[in-house]
Amino acid sequence: MKKKEQVKRARAKAQAQAGRSKVDGAAGNGSRDARSKGPSVQAASSRKRQGPGTDAFKREQSVKTAKWNRFMLIRYLDAGLFFIGLYWALMLLAFQPGIAMVVPVLEIVIALAVMVEVFTTLSSETEYLVWSHRVLVASCALSAVTLAATVLVGEQLFFPFLSSKMVGAMFCVALIAVKLIIIHRIVLVRDRRDKRYALYQKVLRYNS
Secondary structure, three states: OHHHHHHHHHHHHHHHHHHHHHHHHHHHHHHHHHHHHHHHHHHHHHHHHOOOOOHHHHHHHHHHHHHHHOOHHHHHHHHHHHHHHHHHHHHHHHHOOOHHHHHHHHHHHHHHHHHHHHHHHHHOOOOOOHHHHHHHHHHHHHHHHHHHHHHHHOOOOOOOOOOOHHHHHHHHHHHHHHHHHHHHHHHHHHOOOOOHHHHHHHHHHHHO
């Protein structure tokens, strides 16, 4: 009888040790799984913290808005050049389609090029619109040639839809004036002499 009891006790101890080893193994696997999932969970939570509505996202948007406002006048005047060129091209197409349409088409292309470069400043540290500066200088020269041709030849070459060559000349002078204002604004932003630069610096310091 004593031998049977000893055998039963030995079996009970063996079963208890086997149960404890299974529990320890499951706990170890759970901790390893948690450690392996930890980086991905942390990355997902960090992405959530950077999404819309978070403080980091709001700070980033406020900095972009302050920088975007420095180019506000450039954007508005450039949009005006685009629509003027579009109107000019459509009127030439309706009244006298021909080689003269190259000039308003170039005006449209230049306005679009300036707008694209302005948009790229939001995703970079660039402040100087170097290509816009260059193409606008060339566009001023083009408008000056158009002005001279209108005064010498008449309005029928580039402005057959206007009443006189003086109106066409004033149209060209207005284009040159708008382009010079945009160029001046580009230089001010490049040299950080624009009035909105101080506000931009305050936003940077506040959100740093």
